[in-house]
Amino acid sequence: xxxxxxIILAAAxxxxxxxxxxxxxxxxxxxxxxxxxxxxxxxADFKIAIIHIQxxxxxxxxxxxxxxxxxxxxxxxxxxESNIIRKLxxxxxxxxxxxxxxEEAIDQGAKLVFTTSFGYMETTAEIAEEYPDVIFSHxxxxxxxxxxxxxxxxxxxxxRYLSGIAAGLKTTTNKIGYVAAFGDTMAETSSGINSFALGxxxxxxDAEVYVKVLGxxxxxxxxxxxxDALYDMDCDVIAQHCDSANPQISAQNxxxxxxxxxxxxxxxxxxxxxxxxxxxxxxxxxxxxEAAVDGxxxxxxxxxxxxxxxxxxxxxxxxxxxxxxxxxxxxxxAILNEGTWDVFSGVKLxxxxxxxxxxxxxxxxxxxxxxxVEAGGASVEDGVITGTMNYYVKGVSEK
Amino acid sequence: xxxxxxxxxxxxxxxxxxxFGTTGEIVTEKSGSLNLGVExxxxxxxxxxxxxxxxxxxxxFGILGAFLSAALGGLIFAFLTxxxxxxxxxxxxxxxxxxxxxFQFIGTNLVAQGAFPNFNEYTYLKFMCxxxxxxxxxxxxxxxxxxxxxxxxxxxxxxxxxxxxxVIKKTxxxxxxxxxxxxxxxxxxxxxxxxxxxxxxxxxxxxxxGIGGLYLGVVYNGGSWGAAGDWINGMGWISxxxxxxxxxxxxxxxxxxxxxxxxxxxxxxxxxxxEAFPQVFGxxxxxxxxxxxxxxxxxxALVLIMASVRSKKNAEPGSLGLNYYxxxx
Numbered sequence: 001x002x003x004x005x006x007i008i009l010a011a012a013x014x015x016x017x018x019x020x021x022x023x024x025x026x027x028x029x030x031x032x033x034x035x036x037x038x039x040x041x042x043x044a045d046f047k048i049a050i051i052h053i054q055x056x057x058x059x060x061x062x063x064x065x066x067x068x069x070x071x072x073x074x075x076x077x078x079x080x081e082s083n084i085i086r087k088l089x090x091x092x093x094x095x096x097x098x099x100x101x102x103e104e105a106i107d108q109g110a111k112l113v114f115t116t117s118f119g120y121m122e123t124t125a126e127i128a129e130e131y132p133d134v135i136f137s138h139x140x141x142x143x144x145x146x147x148x149x150x151x152x153x154x155x156x157x158x159x160r161y162l163s164g165i166a167a168g169l170k171t172t173t174n175k176i177g178y179v180a181a182f183g184d185t186m187a188e189t190s191s192g193i194n195s196f197a198l199g200x201x202x203x204x205x206d207a208e209v210y211v212k213v214l215g216x217x218x219x220x221x222x223x224x225x226x227x228d229a230l231y232d233m234d235c236d237v238i239a240q241h242c243d244s245a246n247p248q249i250s251a252q253n254x255x256x257x258x259x260x261x262x263x264x265x266x267x268x269x270x271x272x273x274x275x276x277x278x279x280x281x282x283x284x285x286x287x288x289x290e291a292a293v294d295g296x297x298x299x300x301x302x303x304x305x306x307x308x309x310x311x312x313x314x315x316x317x318x319x320x321x322x323x324x325x326x327x328x329x330x331x332x333x334a335i336l337n338e339g340t341w342d343v344f345s346g347v348k349l350x351x352x353x354x355x356x357x358x359x360x361x362x363x364x365x366x367x368x369x370x371x372x373v374e375a376g377g378a379s380v381e382d383g384v385i386t387g388t389m390n391y392y393v394k395g396v397s398e399k
Numbered sequence: 400x401x402x403x404x405x406x407x408x409x410x411x412x413x414x415x416x417x418x419f420g421t422t423g424e425i426v427t428e429k430s431g432s433l434n435l436g437v438e439x440x441x442x443x444x445x446x447x448x449x450x451x452x453x454x455x456x457x458x459x460f461g462i463l464g465a466f467l468s469a470a471l472g473g474l475i476f477a478f479l480t481x482x483x484x485x486x487x488x489x490x491x492x493x494x495x496x497x498x499x500x501x502f503q504f505i506g507t508n509l510v511a512q513g514a515f516p517n518f519n520e521y522t523y524l525k526f527m528c529x530x531x532x533x534x535x536x537x538x539x540x541x542x543x544x545x546x547x548x549x550x551x552x553x554x555x556x557x558x559x560x561x562x563x564x565x566v567i568k569k570t571x572x573x574x575x576x577x578x579x580x581x582x583x584x585x586x587x588x589x590x591x592x593x594x595x596x597x598x599x600x601x602x603x604x605x606x607x608x609g610i611g612g613l614y615l616g617v618v619y620n621g622g623s624w625g626a627a628g629d630w631i632n633g634m635g636w637i638s639x640x641x642x643x644x645x646x647x648x649x650x651x652x653x654x655x656x657x658x659x660x661x662x663x664x665x666x667x668x669x670x671x672x673x674e675a676f677p678q679v680f681g682x683x684x685x686x687x688x689x690x691x692x693x694x695x696x697x698x699x700a701l702v703l704i705m706a707s708v709r710s711k712k713n714a715e716p717g718s719l720g721l722n723y724y725x726x727x728x
Contacts, residue, residue, distance in 0.1 A: 054626055057511040061626020183688070212670060215688040218627040221634065224619045225413060225667040232405045233671055244625030252519075253529070253621065268623045270519055399670025399684070 042079050046112070046293055049085040049105035053092050053117040060263045061243050063088075066116045066139075069281020076286045085110050092119025099123050106134055112292045114285070115139065118188075125149060135292050140188070142387060144302050152284050155306030157195035157385065158336055159277035161343050162307075162314045162329045163259040164199020166274045167237040169322040170257050174207040176200060177230030179223055179240045179247045183213040183398050187389040192241050192277075194393040195343045196259075201395055202349045203328060209396045210235055218243035224250045231256060233399065237274070248273050257320055264315035274321050275314045283311045304382060307336040324355065331357045344385065346377030366391040402675035404545050406661065406668050411545075411553060412530075414660025416619070418556040419611025420638025421645060421652040422563055427473070427604030428642060429567055430597045431580040431718040434476050435491030437608050438635025439498020444469030444609020445616040445630050446502045452617070453516035458527040458551070465613035466606035472498050473605020477598045484722045495635070503628050510624050518622025527551065528617045552614045556653075559607060563649040576600055580716030583723035593723055608638070640699040643706045647714040662698055666691035 048070075056067035067086075074084065085108050087101040098120050105113055106127075112135045115124045121141035128136040128149035136149040144150045167176050178196065182189040197209040210233055212226045219242070227238045227250035238258040240247040245268035251258035252272035260268075260276035284303055291300035305311040317326055328351060335341050335349070335357060348362040361376035372391070373380060380389075392398070420437050427434045434440075444465040451464025476494055479485040509515040518525060532548035539547065567573040576596050578586040583593045616622060616630045641659060645652035665672075665683075669691065673684040 055507055055628075057507050058624060058626050058628055059510040059513075059515075060624075064626065210670070212667065213688045215692045218625065218629070219632065220625050220627065220629055221413070221416075221615060221619045221632045222663070222667060224621070225409065225664065228409065229405075229667040229671055232402075232668075233674065243627055244620075245623050246620055246625065249621030249623055262626075267517065268519075268621075399674065 042077060042083065043293065044080075044083065045109065047083050047085055047105075047109040048079070048289060049087065049102075049108070049110035049113045051087045051090050051098070051101050051105070051113065051115045051117075051120060053090060053119075055088045056086075060245065060265075060268075062262055063116065065262050065279050066114075066281050069279070069283075069285050070114075072282030073285035073289055076282065077289055079289070090120075092117040095123050099127065102127050106131055110134065112137065112289065114288075121151075135297050137288055147298060150297075150300065150302045152288070152303035153386065154279060154284075154304065154311040155385075156277055156279065156312045157191045157343055158307045159312040159314050160192045160196040161199035161202075162332060163239065163275050163277050164196040164201075165203050165328050165332065166314070166317065166321050166325050167196070167239060167257075167259055168200035168202065168204035168207050169325050169328070170274060170320070171200075171204065171207055171237050173234045173236045174204065175233065175235045176207055176209050177227065177233070177235035177238045178209055178211045179214065179226045179230070179238065179242055180211050181214050181217045181242045183211060184390050184392050187385065187387050189241050190389045190392065191344075191385045193396060194389065194391075196239055197393055197396045198343055198348075199332075202332070203351060205350075207395070209239075211392070211396060211398045213398060214242055216242075220244045220246055223247050227251060227258075228254065230399075238272075245269060260315075266315070266318045270318070272320065273318050274325075275317045278313055278315050280311055280313060283309060304386075307333060308339055327355055331355070342379035344373065345379040346373040346375045365394045367394055367396055369394075400541070400675075402668070402671045404541055405671060406664055408545055408548075409664040409668065410661035411549060411657050412660070413619075413663050414657040415549075415553045415556045416611045416615050416634050417638050417641055417659055418560060418653060418656035419552075419614060420608045420635055421641040421656055422556070422560045422649050423469075423604040423607030423609075423611070424639055424642045425604070425645065425647055425649050425652060426563055426567070426607060427601050428647060428719055429580045429716060430576050430600035430604075431583060431716050431721065431723070432476070432480060432597060432601050433487045433491065433720040434473070434494070434601065434605070435488060435639060436472060436476060436494025436498060437638050438631055438633070439495040439501075440469040440472035440605045440608045441612030441615070441631045441635045441638075442498045442502035443472045443612070444606075445612030446505050447471075448609060448613030449616045449622055450505075450516070452524055452613070453518070453521055453622075456521060456523060458524060461524070461613060461617075462555075462610055465609040467609075469609020469612065470602045470606035472609075473602040474598075476605065477601040480722060481594050481597045481601070484724055487720050487722065499629075499631070502630070506624050506628055515624055516622065518617070521622075524617070550618060552610070552618065555610070556614075556656075559610075560649040560653050563607075567649070577716070579723075580718060583718055587723075587725065593725075597723075608635070611638070637695055637699065640702065643715075644702045646706075647716065659695060659698065662691075662694045666694065 052063040054063040056064040085105045090101040091097050114137050116139045118140045121143050124136050124138045125143045138151045140153045141151045180189050184190040200207045223246040227247040231254040236256045238247050238251040240261050245265045248258045248260050248265045248269035252269040258272050259274050266273045348360050350358050352358050363371045363375045364373040447468025448461045448465025452461025479490045480487050530550045536547035537543045575591045579593050587593050620630045641655050645655040669683040672680040
């Protein structure tokens with residue numbers, strides 16, 4: 001029996017040593033730590049921690065995008081690598097693991113902790129009360145306090161509107177598929193789907209958006225199967241709100257097109273990908289770190305920025321895009337930059353024959369025909385977009 | 400009609416991943432070894448096979464690589480449970496974690512170094528993995544689409560399952576392994592080298608599961624390393640449960656794998672059916688997404704209940720899960 005036990009233990013140890021190796025892989029830092037440390041004014045004792053749900057070393061996806069944002073901020077502010085504490089593969093459904101990761105970071109001297117996934121919210125809020133001297137910043141949630149805990153997210157729906165323009169111009173069947181993690185039960189996904197559909201309709205009023213709901217942020221086999229099923233429904237552009245590039249690869253295998261998410265997915269599906277809504281997290285991380293170091297955190301408050309601030313955008317258009325896509329996207333971007341118009345309002349954008357943007361007053365209706373915003377009305381409140389948008393707009397149907 | 404044939408077509412397509420897993424596990428279990436590490440071996444096969452395929456630009460070597468990588472997982476299992484007499488359940492679970500760990504360790508590091516092969520550059524391999532079908536036969540209306548327009552893995556999977564059936568049921572070699580699975584002491588007394596046969600079948604069974612991993616990697620993930628880095632996504636676990644459904648018969652496994660594939664395909668295609676036949680299948684659309692997520696596991700639970708009811712006719716090898724220690728006879 002002892003022999004058996006010893007063998008099991010040895011096997012287990014071997015496993016954990018493997019797991020440990022995998023966990024410690026640091027994402028390729030682009031900043032050279034030594035040279036940055038020599039001529040920096042950045043305080044050495046101001047450690048910054050980031051809690052990742054995945055390992056950014058995978059080179060694409062959500063955590064990678066966040067980490068690239070932090071690396072960008074490190075370059076902008078001359079922050080040496082030694083000031084950064086990374087916690088990788090922290091499950092956001094596991095409160096104990098989240099707490100351990102955050103408390104470890106605080107023990108290692110973290111003064112500012114970024115928690116990057118929605119599920120970390122409750123734990124971050126609790127720990128923020130327990131450690132008043134540490135600043136906490138949580139991504140994509142709605143909780144905050146007045147002193148040391150804020151939230152940050154962006155108007156990614158604006159970028160989705162822009163990608164919708166690319167999709168609407170490309171489709172010939174006037175059916176566009178959308179593989180979504182969740183549907184109209186979650187505002188983050190429904191606002192994205194709706195905004196994408198409105199972008200499609202701005203250039204192609206006849207096009208419909210077919211949504212298939214995965215029920216999970218990442219489910220790689222199904223992401224492919226769902227995109228295949230949408231292709232069989234005659235969709236010829238596949239958009240997505242899920243983690244992997246598999247819907248784009250499926251589109252490529254089926255000879256159709258697609259819009260990715262989170263990162264430019266052209267390398268994964270060069271023959272299919274049009275453009276992807278992307279985050280520019282550097283904008284936030286730079287601003288937040290500056291505010292925290294300068295002691296201006298309380299004034300900084302919660303952060304919710306969009307295309308105008310450069311926080312969200314679409315990736316460079318690929319050669320697969322229809323002619324004139326760039327001009328139309330640029331024209332809408334210019335309007336968003338003015339800050340006088342937003343997606344979910346009673347004003348609809350369209351293009352005249354010479355390609356100029358035309359604003360028309362038109363009611364925003366949901367898929368059941370209820371009026372959400374009267375013709376000419378102002379945009380729905382941010383709280384609706386981030387919290388209570390539990391409907392699809394006209395032209396969207398869940399399949 | 401197209402929607403129904405699409406559903407069945409994709410049931411076969413996704414079911415093929417399960418078929419390799421189940422066939423491999425049946426081969427293993429026939430020798431009396433319960434290897435729960437299918438998920439891990441599939442992951443090892445996936446990464447080993449994918450890298451081998453890209454390195455040699457050959458699907459044959461890819462499949463061979465997948466077989467050998469997963470067979471390595473089987474070898475670890477065999478060494479620990481047959482030679483060292485460790486508990487099969489514990490080793491199987493550890494092998495799951497180990498295999499997925501190896502998969503992610505290799506994949507993540509290659510991606511970080513920018514050395515992970517981009518499948519888009521391997522046009523020959525991509526062509527070989529596409530749904531090319533069988534010439535002429537695939538042009539038969541409906542049936543051709545359903546049965547003869549699949550990718551090469553589908554036919555390989557069926558061929559392997561049939562071959563395993565013949566070897567296990569019709570040859571002397573298979574008779575020996577069945578004897579070992581039922582009663583290793585009796586087989587030993589007849590002069591069968593129990594440990595040798597166990598090693599052979601555990602290793603071959605592991606290798607077969609690995610081909611399923613490669614299939615998921617190249618066909619369902621297009622060789623793209625996703626953010627979550629999980630090509631297998633629980634298919635290995637469903638394969639283990641399917642063994643009971645198939646009643647340790649690899650021919651039944653073909654049917655079982657495609658049947659279970661249907662529940663996965665249904666999740667993606669309920670809307671297609673509802674749109675094509677609003678009267679008959681409209682209700683599919685009104686069920687919540689969560690129900691479909693639950694479905695394969697619900698069916699698995701039902702199968703386990705059914706299997707325990709018909710326990711008398713059960714073909715479960717008598718010594719399944721028990722180590723054979725010669726000196727304890």
